[in-house]
Amino acid sequence: MAALKPSAPEIRKAAQEFVSYLNKAVTPFHATQELKERLVQAGFQELPESGHWDIQPKSKYFVTKNRSAILAFAVGGAYKPGNGFSIVVGHTDSPCLRVKPISRQKSDKFLQVGVSIYGGGIWRTWFDRDLSVAGLVIVKNGDGMLHKLINVKKPVLFIPNLAIHLETDRANFKPNTETELRPILESFAAAEINGQNQNNKEEPPKSEYDPRNIVSNHHPQFLGLIAEEAGCKPEDIVDLDLYLYDTNPAAIVGIRDEFISGARLDNQVGTYTAITGLLESLAGDSLQSDEQIRMAACFDNEEVGSSSAMGASSSFTEYVLRRLSVGGTSTAFEEAIGKSMLISADQAHAAHPNYSVKHEENHRPAFHGGVVVKVNVNQKYATTSTTHAALKQVAFEAQVPLQVMIVRNDSPCGSTVGPLLATKLGLQTVDVGCPQLAMHSIREFADTSSILQATTLYSKFYQRLSAILSGMQ
Incomplete structure (x- = not known):
């Protein structure tokens, strides 16, 4: 692995498979659905969160939360409650x-769609893009309701830049995210042609009797588009959770095909490689004698602090781990925690050639240089010397190169779900990520080698963690 060149067929194949996944995973809901389908194809059984679980050794399962988070796990053949977890x-x-x-907005002969900013995006990169919309729609179904995934796919929303001639401060571009980040949906002229003239037209009154009716909350053109994708009437839509995204697909680029350019690399790379690493760890017969449970967990809402039912700060992970410890002693869960280790896989900053001074001089992660271990003595990352050493042993056995990064003392530092889960569960944790540039842009930039490197590292971690921890005194 360490000797593979970026042009190696194995690297290209792994990267291409990831890009194919990425172009389908346009929202957390779509990502979770794609992962579910891969797990089912690999023989995993879906468990109901609210139902009884009958967990058996050598079996594979997954459970979802809010349709936007997923936990998958494979039970070792020698597992007993109280044994550890590799996560x-x-x-x-x-x-x-x-x-x-309520998204109805209009100005200067244009219909617009009101949007909220989610997370810490580089919002200037959302201008002059061909945007579409996707997400989850809840519709009436007799006396009940159905959840439906929708993806419009074609460009339907646009946020044009202001002409530079009209800018008073041409050197600095800091858009007002409330008033200047409003996508255009349609012109009044087009609306008139289609018999939906919105000029000086009063908004229709809201229903006094049916709070499920949201027709008056959105432009009829917009809600009609969503209803068509959902296969229902606009008046049947009870609620929606919709995301904007760039329709320009992710791609493998560069004169040597060595880069990945696309949206949501942070953190679909971590999500995809965690699940893929779990699946690849099951290719042989190592699960038959494994004493642990191998788990890949993909949470929602990390970009806004993880404080949700489907986020890493919730008790959901603890509840799952406790249910897997049923049947042992009264302290089986606590015993298992001491035999476990967690890898927090979230993207890492590569050293930027145009902003060299922003990076610590001895910690400069490079493309194709390997998985990056993230260290912060102020616990923005959860890596310790013990967990770093254990991962080094895994990397040696997998022959996957590792890099290490810290931020400069005069620089701010991001964080991950690693410290949250380490604190909440008492789990030994190491923070890692694949190197990338343009983090939180609408178009991010990474290397092709990372996908295979991370997948191989995590696969070996699942297979060897129990033995490695037992050998550490």
Whole structure:
């Protein structure tokens, strides 16, 4: 692995498979659905969160939360309650624009869609893009309701830049995210042609009797588009959770095909490689004698602090781990925690050639240089010397190169779900990520080698963690 060149067929194949996944995973809901389908094809059984679980050794399962988070696990053949867990976690969400509950807006002969900013995006990069909308729609179904995934796919929303001639401060571009980040949906002229003239037209009154009716909250053209994708009437839509995204697909680029250019690399890379690493760890017969449970967890809402039912700060992970410890002693869960380790897989900053001074001189992660271990003595990252050493042993056995990064003392530092889960569960944790540039832009930039490197590292971690921890005194 360490000797593979960026042009190696194995690297290209792994990167291409990831790009194919990425172009389908346009929202956390779509990412979770794609992962579910891969797990089912690999023989995993879906468990109901609210139902009884009958967990058996050598079996494979997954459970979802809010349709936007997923935990998958494979039970070792020698597992007994009280044994440990080998866990790799990522997150399904990325900074983006999301449609407001009441989105009807208009100005200067244009119909617009009101959006909220989600996470810490580089919002200037959302201008002059061909945007579409996707997400979850809840519709009436007799006396009940159905959840439906929708993806419009074609460009339907646009945020044009202001002409530079009209800018008073041409050197600095800091858009007002409330008033200047409003996508255009349609012109009044087009609306007139289609018999939907919105000029000086009063908004239709809201229903006094049916709070499920949201027709008056959105432009009829917009809600009609969503209803068509959902296969229902606009008046049947009860609620929606919609995300904007760039329709320009992710791609493998560069004169040597060595880069990945696309949206949501942070953190679909971590999510995809965690699940893929779990699946690849099952290719042989190592699970038959494994004493642990191998788990890949992909949470939602990391970009806004993880404080949600489907986020890493919730008790959901603890509840799952406790249910897997049923049948042992009264302290089986606590015993298992001491035999476990978690990898928090979230993207890392590569050293930027145009902003060299922003990076610490001895810690400069490079493309194709390997998975990056993230260290911060102030616990923005959860890596310790013990967990770093254990991962080094995994990397040696997998022959996957590692890099290490810290931020400068005079620089701010991001964080991950690693410290949250380490604190909440008492789990030994190491923070890692694949190197990338343009983090939180609508178009991010990474290397092709990372996908295979991370997948191989996590696969070996699942297979060897129990033995490696037992050998550490």
